[in-house]
Amino acid sequence: MSPEKRRIRERERRRRAILKASRKLFLEKGFNQVTVSEIAQKAALSKGAIYLYFRSKEEIYAQILLNDIEKFHKKVIHIFREERPASEIIADFADFYVKFFLTDRELFRILISFMLHTNNVGFTEEMNKRVIQETNKTISIIERILQSGVDSGEFKLGKEDIRRVRNVFWGMLNGIISLHLFVGKETKREERIRTNIENGLAIFIEGIKNCM
Amino acid sequence: MSPEKRRIRERERRRRAILKASRKLFLEKGFNQVTVSEIAQKAALSKGAIYLYFRSKEEIYAQILLNDIEKFHKKVIHIFREERPASEIIADFADFYVKFFLTDRELFRILISFMLHTNNVGFTEEMNKRVIQETNKTISIIERILQSGVDSGEFKLGKEDIRRVRNVFWGMLNGIISLHLFVGKETKREERIRTNIENGLAIFIEGIKNCM
DNA sequence: TGACCGGTGGTCATAAACTGACTATGATTT
DNA sequence: AAATCATAGTCAGTTTATGACCACCGGTCA
Structure with a gap:
């Protein structure tokens, strides 16, 4: 596997991690009660990184x-x-x-x-x-x-x-x-x-x- | 888990990937017959990255x-x-x-x-x-x-x-x-x-x- | 012998990915 | 309505990754 392929995979893996983490939070607390920082924390990323994956x-x-x-x-x-x-x-x-x-x-x-x-x-x-x-x-x-x-x-x-x-x-x-x-x-x-x-x-x- | 912790984990994961890939190659071909580029390729990293993990x-x-x-x-x-x-x-x-x-x-x-x-x-x-x-x-x-x-x-x-x-x-x-x-x-x-x-x-x- | 050459270990300028302090804004309290 | 607070989103700085490149070595041939 090329470095390029690996990077794409890892990118997708992170994206899924963010979705998984935030889904759980949204279901628990509702959209407005969830902060982006929380999502970042649960996905083990910084807040800034979240915005590399979602607008x-x-x-x-x-x-x-x-x-x-x-x-x-x-x-x-x-x-x-x-x-x-x-x-x-x-x-x-x-x-x-x-x-x-x-x-x-x-x-x-x-x-x-x-x-x-x-x-x-x-x-x-x-x-x-x-x-x-x-x-x-x-x-x-x-x-x-x-x-x-x-x-x-x-x-x-x-x-x-x-x-x-x-x-x-x-x-x-x-x-x-x-x-x-x-x-x-x-x-x-x-x-x-x-x-x-x-x-x-x-x-x-x-x-x-x-x-x- | 904090971003810091995650990064450490991922670092270790990469390191292990390099070791796993090169071990296989060394066993197959012997030390001298294996190139660093090969190791990098098998570990899905660039050659330069190998030297971030090993001297x-x-x-x-x-x-x-x-x-x-x-x-x-x-x-x-x-x-x-x-x-x-x-x-x-x-x-x-x-x-x-x-x-x-x-x-x-x-x-x-x-x-x-x-x-x-x-x-x-x-x-x-x-x-x-x-x-x-x-x-x-x-x-x-x-x-x-x-x-x-x-x-x-x-x-x-x-x-x-x-x-x-x-x-x-x-x-x-x-x-x-x-x-x-x-x-x-x-x-x-x-x-x-x-x-x-x-x-x-x-x-x-x-x-x-x-x-x- | 010594000039040449192919191959490879290792380097480094550039790029990609990530971080968290910071800012702007809208809600809430006083 | 001023002040305070909370938080979505930004961005300069940092870390990590890339691959073209260089230096060197061992082998080859004149």
């Missing part, structure tokens, strides 16, 4: 978001493997979504603040764009599921309907989870969320099968 | 030697654990010595050239002193074994005798191994060496039990 604290945060969203994507993509009724696939999606975020409450908090466009972090337009773009990829998965339901005759929806239904479904998912994470009690949280979402889904699917 | 090619070599000798020490030290006749312990030592070096023919070549004081590498006096000092530690182990034999009444040797016997034993060990490694055939090498040393030991122990 700003926000950029670090954005990168973490993008990584997490990508991670979710890679996992969720397998839901499409099987040939089954769209209503089942969409229930699986919901199930997976809940499970994925319940493993890390703060990860959800971080992502949901973007997904619901309620973040108060001073991102540049560029950063916002990229994060939203990635988020939309996830949302479009729902659209694909709905579309397959229409194709197979299971649902009867127009093009515009699909978009609306997608938004309702997405909102419902995040709304229910948020409700229980931020308001509800710890006890039996997962069960409550699941029940809520099952109920929601039942109404939801019945609705789109018959009404529209 | 010279010889110093690298010396460090490898010292490490290897130390490694041998740490392993051989356990031979003293048990309470047994000195003649058995010394046979074990011989056995261990053979086994240790047969696992790596070139390691033996490297070390023996020092132990027999036949190295042609341009070490500084300082380096030679340290390596010889470490080698003498190993030789003194033999002395301790002999001494314990005298203490228990198994051998009858004066102070001066012990030193002479030690040298004879040491020379015999290395001589026999060298003989087979550099002259003898590959086939049944270990067996031949063992047989030789067993014979040598029998004569040797009989000699020091009765004659001196």
Whole structure:
């Protein structure tokens, strides 16, 4: 291996170290409560060095978001493997979504603040764009599921309907989870969320099968 | 961890990388056939960087030697654990010595050239002193074994005798191994060496039990 | 014998990476 | 609204790394 190659590797290793350290801190304390000095310390670098790898604290945060969203994507993509009724696939999606975020409450908090466009972090337009773009990829998965339901005759929806239904479904998912994470009690949280979402889904699917 | 600590760690990691890379090369090709540029390349560093970690090619070599000798020490030290006749312990030592070096023919070549004081590498006096000092530690182990034999009444040797016997034993060990490694055939090498040393030991122990 | 030559150990000017004291700014207290 | 504080971001100085270069040595050939 050439010195050049080695340096590139080490650069990437440090970058990952910074991301790993700051992710942990952000999840523990929230964006605003974390200082760049803290991140530097945890990554065993000086503050100045952080700025050799990222332009700003926000950029670090954005990168973490993008990584997490990508991670979710890679996992969720397998839901499409099987040939089954769209209503089942969409229930699986919901199930997976809940499970994925319940493993890390703060990860959800971080992502949901973007997904619901309620973040108060001073991102540049560029950063916002990229994060939203990635988020939309996830949302479009729902659209694909709905579309397959229409194709197979299971649902009867127009093009515009699909978009609306997608938004309702997405909102419902995040709304229910948020409700229980931020308001509800710890006890039996997962069960409550699941029940809520099952109920929601039942109404939801019945609705789109018959009404529209 | 502080930046300072991290840097020290990384420094040590590089140093070890250089030693690891050059050890491999030295064993493969011998000291003179290895260039510093090769070492640098294998360690994924520039040539100049090598000289930030070692003063010279010889110093690298010396460090490898010292490490290897130390490694041998740490392993051989356990031979003293048990309470047994000195003649058995010394046979074990011989056995261990053979086994240790047969696992790596070139390691033996490297070390023996020092132990027999036949190295042609341009070490500084300082380096030679340290390596010889470490080698003498190993030789003194033999002395301790002999001494314990005298203490228990198994051998009858004066102070001066012990030193002479030690040298004879040491020379015999290395001589026999060298003989087979550099002259003898590959086939049944270990067996031949063992047989030789067993014979040598029998004569040797009989000699020091009765004659001196 | 001595001029030449290829190869290599070691050097050093330059570049890259890192550091932490410092500055500017926005929030908070008095 | 002045003063104090906290902290994101900067930058001059330091450390570490690079590879072209030099000096030297051993071998070759006239």
